[in-house]
Amino acid sequence: xxxxxxxxxxxxxxxxxxxxxxxxxxxxxxxxxxxxxxxxxxxxxxxxxxxxxxxxxxxxxxxxxxxxxxxxxxxxxxxxxxxxxxxxxxxxxxxxxxxxxxxxxxxx
Amino acid sequence: xxxxxxxxxxxxxxxxxxxxxxxxxxxxxxxxxxxxxxxxxxxxxxxxxxxxxxxxxxxxxxxxxxxxxxxxxxxxxxxxxxxxxxxxxxxxxxxxxxxxxxxxxxxxxxxxxxxxxxxxxxxxxxxxxxxxxxxxxxxxxxxxxxxxxxxxxxxxxxxxxxxxxxxxxxxxxxxxxxxxxxxxxxxxxxxxxxxxxxxxxxxxxxxxxxxxxxxxxxxxxxxxxxxx
Numbered sequence: 001x002x003x004x005x006x007x008x009x010x011x012x013x014x015x016x017x018x019x020x021x022x023x024x025x026x027x028x029x030x031x032x033x034x035x036x037x038x039x040x041x042x043x044x045x046x047x048x049x050x051x052x053x054x055x056x057x058x059x060x061x062x063x064x065x066x067x068x069x070x071x072x073x074x075x076x077x078x079x080x081x082x083x084x085x086x087x088x089x090x091x092x093x094x095x096x097x098x099x100x101x102x103x104x105x106x107x108x
Numbered sequence: 109x110x111x112x113x114x115x116x117x118x119x120x121x122x123x124x125x126x127x128x129x130x131x132x133x134x135x136x137x138x139x140x141x142x143x144x145x146x147x148x149x150x151x152x153x154x155x156x157x158x159x160x161x162x163x164x165x166x167x168x169x170x171x172x173x174x175x176x177x178x179x180x181x182x183x184x185x186x187x188x189x190x191x192x193x194x195x196x197x198x199x200x201x202x203x204x205x206x207x208x209x210x211x212x213x214x215x216x217x218x219x220x221x222x223x224x225x226x227x228x229x230x231x232x233x234x235x236x237x238x239x240x241x242x243x244x245x246x247x248x249x250x251x252x253x254x255x256x257x258x259x260x261x262x263x264x265x266x267x268x269x270x271x272x273x274x275x276x277x278x279x280x281x282x283x284x285x286x287x288x289x290x291x292x293x294x295x296x297x298x299x300x301x302x303x304x305x306x307x308x309x310x311x312x313x314x315x316x317x318x319x320x321x322x323x324x325x326x327x328x329x330x331x332x333x334x335x336x
Contacts, residue, residue: 001171006150008175008177009167009170009171009175009176009177009180010154010157010158010167011177012180012181013158013163013167013170013183013184014157014184015181015184016180016181016182016183016184016185016188017158017160017184017191018214020184020185020188020190020191020192020195021188021194021195021213021214021216022195022213023195024195024196024199025199025202025209028199030204037328037331038196038199039199039200040327040331041196041324041327041328042196042198042199044294045196045197045295045323045327046197046226046286046295047286047290047295047296047299048193048296048298048302048323049190049194050222050226050279050283050286050296051297051298051300051301051303052190052300052303052316052319053222053279054276054279054280054283054300055319056190056303056316057275057279058276059307071270072273075277076276076280079284080280080284083280083281083284083285084288089122089125089285090121090125092277092281093125093277093281094125094128096273097271097273097274097277100270100273101269101271101273103270105267105269105270
């Protein structure tokens with residue numbers, strides 16, 4: 001690929017990415033009344049999307065090969081227990097990640 | 109304390125997990141680019157302008173294959189389609205923020221969105237500047253990571269495998285926070301269940317778009333049912 005071609009490719013990726021971020025705001029500009037269904041979606045989607053993101057970030061975990069998802073499961077359990085108990089975001093995230101790194105590097 | 113300083117001070121603690129995750133992921137991205145023979149200019153500008161982690165890794169492959177900008181454009185839309193949900197969720201929260209709004213939309217990656225949609229912004233802190241600094245700090249961490257990775261190239265090696273789990277951990281913790289903070293769990297549950305179901309049916313590379321469609325259809329249907 002020439003430099004010009006790679007610049008065009010990157011520009012195309014930027015344009016595609018920005019389209020996904022801007023389109024709701026272009027379709028429903030401020031000042032224009034947001035339809036009730038969209039308002040309703042705006043209220044429930046943040047909860048659904050976080051569930052989607054959790055699944056998305058674990059999508060490549062295979063239960064039937066490799067480490068069978070055991071490091072992920074153990075780290076998730078630690079995060080849930082710690083977080084419900086202490087409600088400290090940094091502690092839960094830090095401890096969960098350190099445990100996961102230890103498991104994938106040293107155990108599995 | 110000025111409005112901006114106050115907002116920056118309130119925003120920073122929320123971004124600390126991202127600081128760790130983005131520095132390491134950004135460094136590995138910079139490493140990857142330099143190992144494929146790209147000049148440092150590439151990772152700097154790509155991390156600055158695309159600011160969507162997974163898509164930047166995909167773009168490395170696009171740049172190494174045959175020239176096809178239309179395919180690159182469509183690929184970017186498919187990979188980042190979930191951002192449409194973020195926009196719908198933030199329509200009201202971003203309104204009336206003037207020029208800041210443009211940057212907030214531009215920089216709405218998974219992590220900025222997660223924090224901005226869920227963080228309880230303390231009383232007396234300006235909402236617009238808080239969200240601005242969350243986004244700008246994340247953006248800064250990501251570009252710094254990519255730059256450091258590209259500069260260091262292969263000079264240093266340390267085992268960071270598994271560090272990407274910090275982002276999973278962030279999403280899980282926010283999920284738990286949201287769960288504790290609300291009485292109706294149908295939205296959260298349907299997000300998990302419909303995503304898992306589509307993941308099983310369509311596989312890890314193709315499930316996002318069907319998952320999003322099913323989630324929207326589901327919510328529109330239960331809302332209709334609630335009205336009648």
